[in-house]
Amino acid sequence: MKIGMIQLSFTGEKSSMREETIAKITEAKAKGAELIILQELHENHYFCQSENVDNFDLADDFEETLVFWAKVAKEYAVVLVTSLFEKRAIGLYHNTAVVFEKDGTIAGKYRKMHIPDDPGFYEKFYFTPGDLGFEPIDTSVGKLGVLICWDQWYPEAARLMALKGAEILLYPTAIGWFDEDSQEEKERQLDAWGTVQRGHAIANALPLVAVNRVGFEKDDSGVMSGISFWGNSFIVGAQGEYLHRCGQQAEVAVVEVDMQKAEETRRIWPFLRDRRIDAYDKITKRFID
Numbered sequence: 001m002k003i004g005m006i007q008l009s010f011t012g013e014k015s016s017m018r019e020e021t022i023a024k025i026t027e028a029k030a031k032g033a034e035l036i037i038l039q040e041l042h043e044n045h046y047f048c049q050s051e052n053v054d055n056f057d058l059a060d061d062f063e064e065t066l067v068f069w070a071k072v073a074k075e076y077a078v079v080l081v082t083s084l085f086e087k088r089a090i091g092l093y094h095n096t097a098v099v100f101e102k103d104g105t106i107a108g109k110y111r112k113m114h115i116p117d118d119p120g121f122y123e124k125f126y127f128t129p130g131d132l133g134f135e136p137i138d139t140s141v142g143k144l145g146v147l148i149c150w151d152q153w154y155p156e157a158a159r160l161m162a163l164k165g166a167e168i169l170l171y172p173t174a175i176g177w178f179d180e181d182s183q184e185e186k187e188r189q190l191d192a193w194g195t196v197q198r199g200h201a202i203a204n205a206l207p208l209v210a211v212n213r214v215g216f217e218k219d220d221s222g223v224m225s226g227i228s229f230w231g232n233s234f235i236v237g238a239q240g241e242y243l244h245r246c247g248q249q250a251e252v253a254v255v256e257v258d259m260q261k262a263e264e265t266r267r268i269w270p271f272l273r274d275r276r277i278d279a280y281d282k283i284t285k286r287f288i289d
Contacts, residue, residue: 004033009215031254040174050221059087074104083172108137134160158200176229198240205265
């Protein structure tokens with residue numbers, strides 16, 4: 001399967017961001033992409049750098065947004081993984097990945113389960129934790145294990161998707177560093193981010209795609225300077241091997257992935273066979289004293 005990753009920097013407003021994204025979808029489709037993954041919260045700036053109630057207005061047109069991206073998926077005949085700010089009710093919002101089928105219908109959605117609350121990443125102020133669980137989404141190109149950003153640090157999320165039959169793991173992402181950090185710290189963070197996700201691919205013998213934002217986005221509150229999103233979107237195979245890795249600039253990448261490799265890998269590395277499910281009961285505890 002040919003998979004498209006679209007890594008972009010914020011253009012300054014929603015309308016131009018949509019235009020830029022569609023231009024890149026056009027490019028990815030021309031290169032043969034059947035499945036296209038967009039970055040986390042791709043329509044707007046990363047507004048979670050500060051706690052501002054006015055930012056909830058960004059979700060007011062959620063229903064119109066669904067119609068818009070449904071038309072795009074249908075026009076280009078691709079399975080499209082979006083990442084949107086969902087207004088479910090007044091005072092109830094989610095960070096939601098909506099997957100559109102090639103005919104524009106909604107194949108399914110995933111609401112981000114793990115919600116961070118760190119300096120510059122105040123997502124708990126905006127997002128209610130997901131309530132749809134870890135359920136793969138059936139599409140014409142396969143069963144997609146869609147997760148979002150902070151979820152990528154949790155092996156449990158990837159494992160549950162795999163156990164429920166996901167054929168690939170997908171992570172729309174918004175992660176970066178602060179320019180005040182030392183170069184050594186930046187390198188450690190980036191390496192850890194890639195390593196943990198490659199570990200999910202290896203442990204579950206599944207290909208994995210992470211699509212990150214790129215570029216500097218100012219903190220409008222003025223408390224911090226802002227975040228430099230580090231890009232480095234990537235695709236790895238079922239043994240964690242890099243198939244493609246983007247740099248720190250806007251990029252469209254279309255990569256052919258051998259979807260049969262997972263079965264071949266699981267035959268030689270039967271991790272699922274040898275799991276000691278009789279001894280894992282305490283994994284659901286917060287901490288074991």
